[in-house]
Amino acid sequence: MATNPAAHFESGARVAILGAGKMGGILLQAFLKSRVLQPEQLIATVQHEERAGQLSAQWGVEVTTDNVAAAGQADLILIGVKPNAVPDLVRQIRPSLQSDKLLVSFAASVRTAAIEEAAGLEIGVVRAMPNTPSMLGAGIAALSAGRFATEAQMNLAAYLFETVGRTVIVEEKHMDAVTGLSASGPAFIYIILESLAEAGVKVGLPRDIATLLAAQTAFGSAKMVLETGYHPALLKDAVTTPAGCTIDGILELEEGGLRVTLIKAVMRAAQRAKELATS
Numbered sequence: 001m002a003t004n005p006a007a008h009f010e011s012g013a014r015v016a017i018l019g020a021g022k023m024g025g026i027l028l029q030a031f032l033k034s035r036v037l038q039p040e041q042l043i044a045t046v047q048h049e050e051r052a053g054q055l056s057a058q059w060g061v062e063v064t065t066d067n068v069a070a071a072g073q074a075d076l077i078l079i080g081v082k083p084n085a086v087p088d089l090v091r092q093i094r095p096s097l098q099s100d101k102l103l104v105s106f107a108a109s110v111r112t113a114a115i116e117e118a119a120g121l122e123i124g125v126v127r128a129m130p131n132t133p134s135m136l137g138a139g140i141a142a143l144s145a146g147r148f149a150t151e152a153q154m155n156l157a158a159y160l161f162e163t164v165g166r167t168v169i170v171e172e173k174h175m176d177a178v179t180g181l182s183a184s185g186p187a188f189i190y191i192i193l194e195s196l197a198e199a200g201v202k203v204g205l206p207r208d209i210a211t212l213l214a215a216q217t218a219f220g221s222a223k224m225v226l227e228t229g230y231h232p233a234l235l236k237d238a239v240t241t242p243a244g245c246t247i248d249g250i251l252e253l254e255e256g257g258l259r260v261t262l263i264k265a266v267m268r269a270a271q272r273a274k275e276l277a278t279s
Helices: 005-010 022-034 049-059 067-073 083-092 112-119 132-136 151-162 172-183 185-202 207-228 232-239 245-256 258-278
Strands: 015-018 042-045 062-064 076-079 102-105 124-129 139-145 165-169
Touching (some): 022 042, 022 132, 042 049, 049 062, 067 083, 076 083, 083 112, 102 112, 112 124, 132 139, 172 185, 172 258, 207 232
Parallel strands (some): 015 042, 042 062, 102 124
Antiparallel strands (some): 124 139
């Protein structure tokens, strides 16, 4: 496998997405939009023939129901079926697997050891947990390596996901926590945005303006954290002037338990990911 990830894909390497559902479809379209992959380098699978035809016409790539054939044509195989279906899928595609191929699973809670066992050979496996903002190139994906994944393979997976956002490398023991924070997190943020917009309406703003103000405020605040590197508490203090408006609002948030509720939400989502892994 090429040590230069960009060169690997520029040389015509093919990627199969087995299970092009919600996240699989998001990633496929994002790879095309970023031009890291050309349509002829992608092949996707779904369960039903009719759906395959629809998506092939929509995306301009080959879409099939034959997982074995798709895996056979690919150098890198992305696995996006439901978690409980992953081991069976990997066993199904065994005839198409070779030790120089790379399996990347973005199915929640499925451990690399389970995929390696189902594959029945020493093959590179990378576990990934992306999130839905990948659709717009603003995602974040955490990656962890299986026993046989090489540094070059990890770099290849990281390069692929960096085309749709950022990546972090974590030990696999942290992946359930990642699921609770960054994979489930967009839903929590949307609830906060919806609530801020509703508050704007309550105090007299038109709904479209309130929604725009809330969304851009959240976007700008996140950008401040990412680009300045300052701790969120420091940035919060910069907004909170003595005896001003913001401190009154913060007191309401603290009294309402927003901080603790968000922490508990992430903890509960992470716990559920752990439960799925053992079910």
